[in-house]
Amino acid sequence: MKNLTILVVDDDPVIRRLLQQRLKKGNYDVLVAADGYKAEAILREKHVDVVLTDLMMPGDIGGIEVTEIAKRINSSIEVILITAHSSVDTAVEAMKKGASDYLEKPINFDELFLRLDKIANVQTIYRSAQELQHAMDVTEHAASETIQLIEMKAAELQGLLDEIETILRDEHYSEESRISHALNKISGM
Amino acid sequence: MLKINPSELKFIAQYIYDISGIFLDASKSYLFETRLSSIAEELGCTSYQDLYNKAKRDPKKTIERQIIDAISTNETLFFRDKGPFELLQHKILPEIIDKRTPGSPVLKTSIKIWSAASSTGQELYSIAIVIKELIPDLARYNITLLGTDISDNAVSQASYGKYNKFEIERGLPQKQLQRYFTLFGDSWKIKDEIRAMVNFKKLNLMLPFSALGKFDIIFCRNVAIYFTLPDRKKLFNKIADSLADDGFLVIGSTESLTGVCPRFIPKKHLKSIFYQKKL
Numbered sequence: 001m002k003n004l005t006i007l008v009v010d011d012d013p014v015i016r017r018l019l020q021q022r023l024k025k026g027n028y029d030v031l032v033a034a035d036g037y038k039a040e041a042i043l044r045e046k047h048v049d050v051v052l053t054d055l056m057m058p059g060d061i062g063g064i065e066v067t068e069i070a071k072r073i074n075s076s077i078e079v080i081l082i083t084a085h086s087s088v089d090t091a092v093e094a095m096k097k098g099a100s101d102y103l104e105k106p107i108n109f110d111e112l113f114l115r116l117d118k119i120a121n122v123q124t125i126y127r128s129a130q131e132l133q134h135a136m137d138v139t140e141h142a143a144s145e146t147i148q149l150i151e152m153k154a155a156e157l158q159g160l161l162d163e164i165e166t167i168l169r170d171e172h173y174s175e176e177s178r179i180s181h182a183l184n185k186i187s188g189m
Numbered sequence: 190m191l192k193i194n195p196s197e198l199k200f201i202a203q204y205i206y207d208i209s210g211i212f213l214d215a216s217k218s219y220l221f222e223t224r225l226s227s228i229a230e231e232l233g234c235t236s237y238q239d240l241y242n243k244a245k246r247d248p249k250k251t252i253e254r255q256i257i258d259a260i261s262t263n264e265t266l267f268f269r270d271k272g273p274f275e276l277l278q279h280k281i282l283p284e285i286i287d288k289r290t291p292g293s294p295v296l297k298t299s300i301k302i303w304s305a306a307s308s309t310g311q312e313l314y315s316i317a318i319v320i321k322e323l324i325p326d327l328a329r330y331n332i333t334l335l336g337t338d339i340s341d342n343a344v345s346q347a348s349y350g351k352y353n354k355f356e357i358e359r360g361l362p363q364k365q366l367q368r369y370f371t372l373f374g375d376s377w378k379i380k381d382e383i384r385a386m387v388n389f390k391k392l393n394l395m396l397p398f399s400a401l402g403k404f405d406i407i408f409c410r411n412v413a414i415y416f417t418l419p420d421r422k423k424l425f426n427k428i429a430d431s432l433a434d435d436g437f438l439v440i441g442s443t444e445s446l447t448g449v450c451p452r453f454i455p456k457k458h459l460k461s462i463f464y465q466k467k468l
Contacts, residue, residue, distance in 0.1 A: 137270075141442075
């Protein structure tokens with residue numbers, strides 16, 4: 001299983017560093033951004049699996065806007081919001097914009113790692129489903145070419161058999177001439 | 190997940206065959222468990238024997254329908270492999286239109302098309318889209334597009350014509366998605382102009398279907414593969430009865446009628462095969 005790449009977006013340098021260190025220790029690839037603009041620049045440039053963003057940040061790009069930007073750039077990016085406001089309303093609004101989950105401050109790292117594991121599992125399943133689909137298409141295509149060839153050949157041979165039967169049953173001609181006519185048909189194949 | 194034991198496997202496989210004609214290999218217990226365990230658990234069954242007893246005793250046959258929904262494979266996509274739809278557009282439809290167009294301009298051209306295992310509707314809607322794009326003056330035509338499937342769920346989803354992002358992204362080009370579907374929350378819904386062209390209803394292909402009348406074009410793709418050879422023979426024989434003498438049959442790209450139905454002969458157009466009746 002490939003390591004997830006996580007983009008941490010938080011204006012607080014202490015939390016940023018803490019998240020970066022803990023996630024690195026947890027064997028994740030980590031990128032950091034101090035605000036929404038820097039986050040957007042990174043999202044446009046690099047492959048990111050999960051965005052972990054603070055909900056409330058100074059300036060006009062907050063966590064919900066980061067969610068929208070991430071989803072617009074690549075709809076398969078998962079977003080987890082970190083919020084001090086444990087209100088369900090904010091969380092629901094974020095989920096509507098495409099966030100997959102939210103965590104309340106102070107961050108419980110066990111909980112965070114569990115959620116990241118879940119995302120990694122789903123992504124692995126999704127990737128193998130896509131690979132299976134592709135393998136199925138390739139196999140189906142190859143099989144269908146072979147089957148078509150056999151199908152057409154079988155029909156051609158059946159046609160020839162029917163013709164030979166007609167020739168052999170045609171009593172207007174002598175047996176010898178019927179047989180020789182039939183043999184000619186076969187050698188003409 | 191509720192486990193199935195070997196003795197249950199035998200009679201459950203027979204029961205599924207009896208109600209649907211679908212032949213499931215009794216050596217593959219996971220096939221039964223992954224598809225039936227949630228129904229069994231929901232009904233509070235302690236075993237598959239229990240589920241079977243409940244299904245047999247259910248006078249409304251609700252459980253039987255649930256089992257059919259769970260067992261029938263609804264793997265399908267819009268324009269699933271391009272070949273059959275190119276065939277329809279470039280060969281079959283032009284030929285049928287040519288043959289069916291009446292001498293008098295006041296009369297309409299009647300064409301009947303059947304998608305015999307329509308699943309959740311993607312195939313029939315794809316056919317409708319091809320027709321819509323090929324025929325500019327649809328008012329001069331009387332086109333019947335019928336989709337049938339054994340699963341109630343599949344028929345109702347097909348009739349509703351709503352598909353989630355994952356279902357829609359597979360196979361359907363962006364241009365046609367934007368033109369023929371409307372965004373509906375997180376999903377896409379087929380537009381009324383296409384929806385109005387088609388009809389869906391429930392049908393078990395194991396039972397007689399001559400009452401549907403004769404069709405000019407029949408799509409019967411990737412369903413007979415779930416039947417035994419004797420049932421496949423019966424099915425294609427009935428299909429031959431239901432197809433006009435100059436009609437067209439399209440089957441799945443990896444299916445074959447050799448040794449199944451001598452009444453059909455294969456014909457090749459570009460990279461695809463279609464079948465016509467031997468006359």
